[in-house]
Amino acid sequence: MQIFLPLKPPVVIVGDYEEARDILMRRCPREFDRSKLLSDLLQGALPDAHIMLRTDDTFRGHRRLLQDLMSPSFLRDVAAPNIYTQAYQLVRLWETKARVAAGRSFDASDDIFKAALDAVFGFAFGPSWPHSALQPTIDAMGELTGTSGEHRHDVENSPVAFPEGESDEVVAATLGLIAAVEKVQGSLSMKLTWGLLSLTPTLRRARRVRDAYVVKALRDAADLVNQASGHSRRLRVASAVDHMVLREQKMADNAGRRPDFFSSAMRGELFGFIVGGHDTTSTTVAWGVKYLADHAPVQDRLRDALHSACLPAKTQRRCPSAVEILALRAPYLDAVIEEILRCGGTTPGLDREAMVDTQILGHAIPKGTTVLLLTQGPSIRSPPMRVDDHLRSATYVSSAKGAGHGRSWSDHDPQAFCPDRWLVPSQDPHGQTMDQHVFDSTAGPTLAFGLGPRACWGRRLAYVELRLYLVLIVWNFHLSACPPELSSYSSIAGVTSKPKQCYVRLTKLGL
Numbered sequence: 259m260q261i262f263l264p265l266k267p268p269v270v271i272v273g274d275y276e277e278a279r280d281i282l283m284r285r286c287p288r289e290f291d292r293s294k295l296l297s298d299l300l301q302g303a304l305p306d307a308h309i310m311l312r313t314d315d316t317f318r319g320h321r322r323l324l325q326d327l328m329s330p331s332f333l334r335d336v337a338a339p340n341i342y343t344q345a346y347q348l349v350r351l352w353e354t355k356a357r358v359a360a361g362r363s364f365d366a367s368d369d370i371f372k373a374a375l376d377a378v379f380g381f382a383f384g385p386s387w388p389h390s391a392l393q394p395t396i397d398a399m400g401e402l403t404g405t406s407g408e409h410r411h412d413v414e415n416s417p418v419a420f421p422e423g424e425s426d427e428v429v430a431a432t433l434g435l436i437a438a439v440e441k442v443q444g445s446l447s448m449k450l451t452w453g454l455l456s457l458t459p460t461l462r463r464a465r466r467v468r469d470a471y472v473v474k475a476l477r478d479a480a481d482l483v484n485q486a487s488g489h490s491r492r493l494r495v496a497s498a499v500d501h502m503v504l505r506e507q508k509m510a511d512n513a514g515r516r517p518d519f520f521s522s523a524m525r526g527e528l529f530g531f532i533v534g535g536h537d538t539t540s541t542t543v544a545w546g547v548k549y550l551a552d553h554a555p556v557q558d559r560l561r562d563a564l565h566s567a568c569l570p571a572k573t574q575r576r577c578p579s580a581v582e583i584l585a586l587r588a589p590y591l592d593a594v595i596e597e598i599l600r601c602g603g604t605t606p607g608l609d610r611e612a613m614v615d616t617q618i619l620g621h622a623i624p625k626g627t628t629v630l631l632l633t634q635g636p637s638i639r640s641p642p643m644r645v646d647d648h649l650r651s652a653t654y655v656s657s658a659k660g661a662g663h664g665r666s667w668s669d670h671d672p673q674a675f676c677p678d679r680w681l682v683p684s685q686d687p688h689g690q691t692m693d694q695h696v697f698d699s700t701a702g703p704t705l706a707f708g709l710g711p712r713a714c715w716g717r718r719l720a721y722v723e724l725r726l727y728l729v730l731i732v733w734n735f736h737l738s739a740c741p742p743e744l745s746s747y748s749s750i751a752g753v754t755s756k757p758k759q760c761y762v763r764l765t766k767l768g769l
């Protein structure tokens with residue numbers, strides 16, 4: 259499909275999963291690379307980060323600064339404890355809200371949004387980071403006691419409104435920059451809109467605050483590295499910024515140059531974690547609580563699976579620790595997370611730009627054309643499209659899973675929320691099918707994190723976050739379905755596709 263927008267070059271939309279996969283995995287970056295559309299969208303909030311770059315030497319230089327941040331040891335030892343602390347804050351807040359709401363619904367989107375910001379702050383800046391997005395809401399709740407006191411029938415279905423508290427300067431600036439991206443998206447000229455927004459004192463102040471806190475975090479980390487100089491292995495890395503500074507120091511030592519801790523790439527990548535990792539994770543968790551509340555059997559089975567997989571926590575009547583959650587062997591948990599990602603459609607389209615004159619399914623695509631690949635299209639959320647194999651690209655046909663071997667969910671209703679689709683019978687070492695089921699992330703198509711050389715860099719961190727949040731929520735609360743008027747599945751199209759309504763109705767469970 260090709261769409262024409264006023265004053266803009268046409269955009270080509272690819273719905274077919276096989277074609278999208280071919281473009282992402284085999285034709286990127288030579289024929290299709292990251293589009294200018296994305297840098298136009300983000301540049302006013304995030305001046306220099308690899309998410310906006312073409313796949314060239316500068317991109318590879320940025321990636322080198324981030325190397326090992328997604329390693330299992332960094333995620334387990336550094337990232338997970340910081341994120342767990344933030345996720346637990348959300349649980350504590352919801353305990354209070356559940357008690358006050360006394361069986362009524364309340365809007366959960368802001369809490370999830372702020373908790374996810376704290377999680378990504380924790381990842382980037384470590385446990386001593388003093389700014390919390392959720393704390394003002396927790397403080398505002400501290401003044402409320404008892405229950406809502408409203409038990410009249412006419413208010414039973416209406417949501418309870420809770421106070422939010424005021425964000426501090428750093429959190430407000432960060433949220434302001436994220437909100438500015440949403441304002442710019444969809445405008446006729448994103449460059450012009452950024453230009454106009456840049457004239458406003460609010461945006462200018464937000465950028466100043468962002469630059470100041472990013473530079474301060476880099477300076478603090480650089481001081482630690484300098485103090486430990488000569489014994490760099492003794493430095494206790496507590497955050498992504500510590501790791502990046504140490505890495506820059508090592509790269510500089512190897513190249514015989516002075517380290518540049520405050521380069522545009524260092525600053526850009528540090529703030530890039532927040533832009534790339536905040537909205538995406540919070541939107542996915544928001545979809546997750548909706549799907550779990552509306553699919554009680556899935557929620558109950560997940561809780562049972564968690565209890566069996568983490569018996570020490572269950573028998574000691576406590577929450578599982580971060581270490582226990584990451585180590586949980588619960589195929590159903592993996593299946594639920596994967597299904598939330600598939601159905602939520604947090605990122606509805608993946609952007610690419612044609613680097614050369616080329617073709618998609620027999621149609622000429624001139625160099626410079628923006629291409630959007632749907633993550634919720636046929637094969638993923640609806641039956642597959644019929645496509646003549648002779649229209650496919652040479653790369654598709656010559657690939658191992660080429661002509662005629664398209665994958666889709668046609669055996670399972672692609673519309674349905676059904677984590678079981680990700681479970682397959684396990685096999686013994688001789689290839690014999692066994693009774694047990696295992697999680698198979700390749701059981702069918704999904705594009706939740708994109709694919710190929712420009713797929714989501716933070717994917718492993720995202721799984722850690724989703725695990726920690728979903729396990730703590732399901733372990734601590736029963737999520738009941740909300741009244742139909744609060745349970746719409748419509749979405750708001752922004753940088754991510756967020757649920758328009760994200761209400762929860764919680765009952766605190768005895769541990």
Ligand code: HEM
Nearest residue numbers: 309534535538539542605707708709712713714715716720
């Ligand atoms: C559930 C959470 C998340 C989802 C659904 C998600 C999804 C995506 C998607 C669809 C892309 C584009 C891939 C493509 O164009 O092929 C992307 C790119 C990216 N994501 Fe994520 N993401 C999530 C979490 C995170 C986190 C936690 C971080 C880091 C803190 C992160 C950092 C990035 C970066 C840096 C890119 C750009 C990669 C590149 O251009 O090479 N994401 N993400």
